[in-house]
Amino acid sequence: MNTRLSESYTYCQQLAKQTAGNFYYSFLALRKEQFQAMCVLYAYMRTVDDLGDQSGLSLDERGTALQNWRRELYLVLEDQSDPDAPPYHPCFPALRDMIQRYRIPRDYFFAVITGVESDLQPVTFATFEQLKEYCYHVAGVVGLCCIHIWGFHDERAFAAGVECGIAFQLTNILRDLAEDIQMGRVYLPQEDLNRFEYTRSDIQSQIYDERFRELMQFEVDRARSYYQSSERLFDYLSPEGQRILKAMHRIYGGILTEMERMDYNVYATRCGLPRWRKLLIAGEAIVAARWFS
Known part of the structure; x- marks a missing residue:
C-alpha cells in the first residue's frame, strides 16, 4: 500500500473512532481489511451528511458543496485526475481502493449525495x-x-x-x-x-x-x-x-x-x-x- 493510500485509510479510521461512537468498536468484530473498509464507508457517509448540514452555510452554499463533492467523486472514480492531489478530500484514495477491492457499485455513493441534497429543502x-x-x-x-x-x-x-x-x-x-x-x-x-x-x-x-x-x-x-x-x-x-x-x-x-x-x-x-x-x-x-x- 503506497504512503498516500495508507494515510487516507488512517484518516478514515481516525474519523470513525472520533465520531462513530460505539459503532466503531463493533467494527472491530470484523477482519482487519473489513474493519478498514467500514471506517472508509463511515467516513464517506459522515462527510456527505456534514456537507448537507453545515450550519454556517446557506442552503445554496451547501448545495454547491454537494455538487462539488459529486463532481470530484466522479473524477476520482473515473481516474481522470490524481485523487491524492488537492483539493480532493483525504478519504477519496481509500474510498476508490475500497470500491475496487469489494466491487461495490459506484451508483450507491452518488445515491447518498442525492438523498442528502433532498434535505436542503x-x-x-x-x-x-x-x-x-x-x-x-x-x-x-x-x-x-x-x-x-x-x-x-x-x-x-x-x-x-x-x-x-x-x-x-x-x-x-x-x-x-x-x-x-x-x-x-x-x-x-x-x-x-x-x-x-x-x-x-x-x-x-x-x-x-x-x-x-x-x-x-x-x-x-x-x-x-x-x-x-x-x-x-x-x-x-x-x-x-x-x-x-x-x-x-x-x-x-x-x-x-x-x-x-x-x-x-x-x-x-x-x-x-x-x-x-x-x-x-x-x-x-x-x-x-x-x-x-
Whole structure:
C-alpha cells in the first residue's frame, strides 16, 4: 500500500473512532481489511451528511458543496485526475481502493449525495412510498455497501440489505422528530399524520397526547416490521457479517424498545441505549469474532 493510500485509510479510521461512537468498536468484530473498509464507508457517509448540514452555510452554499463533492467523486472514480492531489478530500484514495477491492457499485455513493441534497429543502412526504424512496438513498444503499464488505453468498441479500437500512433510518426519524422539525424537516408521511389527526404544527409545538402516542405506536410497529423482514439477511451473510449485523440490530432495535418504555414521548428526551450497554453489545461481537473465527 503506497504512503498516500495508507494515510487516507488512517484518516478514515481516525474519523470513525472520533465520531462513530460505539459503532466503531463493533467494527472491530470484523477482519482487519473489513474493519478498514467500514471506517472508509463511515467516513464517506459522515462527510456527505456534514456537507448537507453545515450550519454556517446557506442552503445554496451547501448545495454547491454537494455538487462539488459529486463532481470530484466522479473524477476520482473515473481516474481522470490524481485523487491524492488537492483539493480532493483525504478519504477519496481509500474510498476508490475500497470500491475496487469489494466491487461495490459506484451508483450507491452518488445515491447518498442525492438523498442528502433532498434535505436542503423543507422535507415533506405525502406517502410512505415517498419516504421509503428517501430512506433507500440515505440508508438502503448503506446497507448494500455493507453486505459487499461483510461478504454474502445469495443475491436475496440485496433486498434484505435495503430493508435493514430502511429499518435503521425509520428508527432515526422517530428518535429525532423534535430535532428535525427545527430544521424544517418532517419525515413522517402526511397520510400517517392525517390518519391520526396530528399536524405539522403539533410536532412544532411538541404536543404529546393520545393522538401522538397512537401515531408513534403505528410508526414503531412499521419500523419493527422492517427489522423482522430484514432478519433473513443473516442467512445470506458471512459469519463476520452476521456478528456485526446482530450487534447493530440490537443497538438500533433497542432504541425502539426505549421509545416504548417512555410511552413514545420522544419530545421529553432523545432516546438511546446507555453507553455501557452499547459497549457491551459491541464487546460481545468482538469476543465472538475472536472465539469463533
